[in-house]
Amino acid sequence: MSASFPVKLHVYDLSRGLARQLSEPLLGKRLDGVWHTGVLVFGKEYFFGSLGIEWCPPGGTILGTPDQVIDMGNSHVPEEIFNEYLISLKDDFSPSSYHLLEHNCNNFSAEIVQFLTGNPIPQHITNLPQEVMSTPFGAMLKPILDSMSMRSASPASSSQLQGRVQPSSTRRLDASSSPSPSSTKTNKKMFYWPLNQALKKCEALLEDSWVASSEYAAADEARQTISQLLSHLKTESTPFPTSVLSLIGNLLSYKSEEKKKEPLLNGLELLSLVVLSEKGRSHYVQKSDHLIFRLLRSYAKRGDQDIDLALIHLLCNLCSRDDGAYLADSSRWKIASSKSTNNVDEAVSFVVERLTSKESATCWPDAARLFHNLALVKMSYDNELAIASASLECIKHQVPTDVARWLFPGLLAVAQRNAQACELAVMLYDRSETYSQESFWEERNDYLTYLEFERIIKT
Incomplete structure (x- = not known):
């Protein structure tokens, strides 16, 4: 009895999940992925692309680990016969014949899996181009995709057309690709709010009716702290007011049924000013509690646009000191x-x-x-x-x-x-x-x- 060899289909989603998010609004139907496939047999992963037929170690393409591995059965075809078969396909699957929609990696996978095992690969993979092109948006995209296929085709090197299929070149995203x-x-350049705008915000906080209100027990101390921060931002040789850290904590945790949002907004805006200062920024960045991003996780869920804007200002200003x-x-x-x-x-x-x-x-x-x-x-x-x-x-x-x-x-x-x-x-x-x-x-x-x-x- 002849030896048998397992055949696996490696399936990758080229969209990295974006197809599931964008296909319905764009195409009017849900697609679970944009599929690329390779066939794993004899310890190598074979695939077809704009460079022709190639192989690499299992999972060795730039796509990394496959999203799905499908068992296609066993093959009794010896490796030598398989290599001869691949050579016979070199004209049918040459670099110039590659087409993103009509003659792609999935057509190649279907061909060699059929040869090795007699089994078809899943229809949702081979039918993907027809599904896309059957929609109005897909029909509009076809000329663009056709042109992409023409651009991707490049002459094969002589080593790819010799007696064996050559290893895939590493397709890393570098200067050459x-x-x-x-x-x-x-x-x-990184964007962050200019100092003159930051100073205006600081001055506005000083005038804020909430900060000056009697609802906050330490209103005088708050105004004094903000004045000191204003001086520090104008001239960093002026001492950094550490009391601002406590003020921010109080504002972010302040509870008020009547004015739930105002203290929080003031706290976030004040924090976005503090991180413009190296001394203030280091207090939050050098700690391992990731407070700023925990605040982001917590407050972004509220869906409040005023809070969202304050969070955006904070994240942009974080970039002011470290690109x-x-x-x-x-x-x-x-x-x-x-x-x-x-x-x-x-x-x-x-x-x-x-x-x-x-x-x-x-x-x-x-x-x-x-x-x-x-x-x-x-x-x-x-x-x-x-x-x-x-x-x-x-x-x-x-x-x-x-x-x-x-x-x-x-x-x-x-x-x-x-x-x-x-x-x-x-x-x-x-x-x-x-x-x-x-x-x-x-x-x-x-x-x-x-x-x-x-x-x-x-x-």
Whole structure:
């Protein structure tokens, strides 16, 4: 009896979960994923892409661990016969024959699984292109996807057409695989509220009727503390008032049936001013309790736009001293006995929800600034796709200049280093005559950034 070899189908969701979130509003039907497949047999994972037939160690592509592993049965085909069969397919699955919709990795997987086991791969994988193209939006996308397939096809190297299928090259996102950056000068500095605006906020807090009211037992001390903070922000050689830390704690924990929100807002705005100071910021950043992000988790759930704006100001001002390093910290910390999170995941989740909700439209100018900061920091592939998708969703609403001038530079920065984000922009960006008019932009450099974004997604 001949030996048998297990055959597995590795299934990856190229959208990293975005298909489940965006397919229904865009296509009118729910898709659980955008599927890429590879076939695992003889200890190697075989797949087809724009470089032709390739193989790599199991789970060795840039996609990492497969989302699903499907047992396709056993094969009695010897490895030598299988390799000869792959060579016979080199013309049918050449780099120039690759088409994102009509002749892709899933067609290849179906072909070789059928050869090895006689079994078909799941229909929901092979039928995905027809499902998408059967919708009005899918039909509109087809010319774009066709052009992407034409661009992705490249001549095969001679080593790929010899007597055996060559190992897959490492498809990491580096300078060679990312779109080349332009010499266009884009706004790549972290945004935080300028000191003159911070000082005005501080002065406004001094005049706040609530701070001066008799409801707060230490109103005089509060005004004195805020005055000292005002002096410190003007000149950091002036001592930092440590009493402001207690004041913030009191404001955030203050209970009042009549004025539930006002103390909380004052506490958050005061905190956003304190983190502009190195001494004040270090008190919150150097501690391991992650208080700021615990506040974010707690208060963001309220869905109150005034509170959301105060939280956005706080997160942007956190970037004033370290170019967003604390915002982008991916170190895990516990939120429950068996759950954990990190700073960047919380910030990304917060800004994605604000940019994708029309109910949060009044927050968009400030949320766009926070998005811009996040787009400039190093984060996971999944998070980059999430913020790129959110910004594209926001952009399609014909946002005003003060929103667009932050979204496009951030989206450009992500697309330049993340090939999938760039392809997502190609598919989802609906070119608008509004943005293409130079008169829409208040500054020429913003207009040039927009043009650079358009150039990137066209090439």
